[in-house]
Amino acid sequence: MHAYQTRRSNAARTSGAEPAVQGAEFGINGYLTEHWEIAAGYTLLDPKITSSTITGEVGRLLPNTARGTANLWVTYESDDAWRIGAGMNYVGHRFADTLNAVNIPGYIVWNAMLGYKITDDIDLQFNIKNITDRYYYDASTMPIRRRTTLFLALAYLYRNTSFRF
Numbered sequence: 001m002h003a004y005q006t007r008r009s010n011a012a013r014t015s016g017a018e019p020a021v022q023g024a025e026f027g028i029n030g031y032l033t034e035h036w037e038i039a040a041g042y043t044l045l046d047p048k049i050t051s052s053t054i055t056g057e058v059g060r061l062l063p064n065t066a067r068g069t070a071n072l073w074v075t076y077e078s079d080d081a082w083r084i085g086a087g088m089n090y091v092g093h094r095f096a097d098t099l100n101a102v103n104i105p106g107y108i109v110w111n112a113m114l115g116y117k118i119t120d121d122i123d124l125q126f127n128i129k130n131i132t133d134r135y136y137y138d139a140s141t142m143p144i145r146r147r148t149t150l151f152l153a154l155a156y157l158y159r160n161t162s163f164r165f
Contacts, residue, residue, distance in 0.1 A: 001026050007050065016053025017098050019062050022046045037075045039087075044068055049098060060100045064139055066092035081117040086110070091136075107136035123155040 007020045027041035047062035061067070073087030089109050096102035110132055115125040129149040 017049045017057050017062075018051045020048055020050040021062070021065070035077050035079075037077065039073045040071065042068070042070045052098070054098065057098045060098060061095055063097055064094050064104070066094045066106065068092040075113075083115045083117075084113070085115075086112040104137050107134060109134055109136065121157045123157070125153045125155065127151050127153065 002025045003023070005020070005022045007018070023043060023045040025041065025043045027039075029037075029039045031037050045065060045067050047065040047067070049057045049060050049062060052058050068090075069092060070090040071087065073085060075083055075085035077083040088111070090106070092106040094104040094106075096104050109130050111127065111129045112131055113125055113127045115123060117123050127150070129151075131148060133148045
């Protein structure tokens with residue numbers, strides 16, 4: 001668990017707003033059993049505008065900053081060379097502007113993977129991102145639809161350094 005407070009007086013910005021963020025992060029990683037691994041986390045933020053040259057911005061939430069985000073990933077590793085995993089990423093509701101007039105809805109994106117260990121040093125992995133083809137906004141400045149993405153990765157481990165292709 002981590003708790004923090006950040007204040008910036010020289011942040012790059014388009015308005016005269018100065019941000020301050022207080023937050024906490026919680027996370028857990030480990031094996032539930034010999035074969036089941038889990039990684040999970042949650043972040044809670046209080047992202048406020050503390051001073052501004054624009055009337056009405058003080059006390060508002062920072063643009064494009066969700067108050068809550070979460071992730072969960074579980075992996076099953078078989079006794080042979082196969083492994084399979086799935087998980088989700090959650091981003092809560094955000095605002096697109098400093099006056100908090102334009103809403104960006106929260107979303108959950110589901111992902112999965114199937115991997116095979118070819119040798120002790122070579123690993124092949126197939127990933128699917130956004131399985132449900134969920135419509136969501138990555139950022140308020142560039143609203144886009146992130147489609148389902150499939151990709152294949154080949155990793156080579158050399159002296160505890162992984163190279164992905």
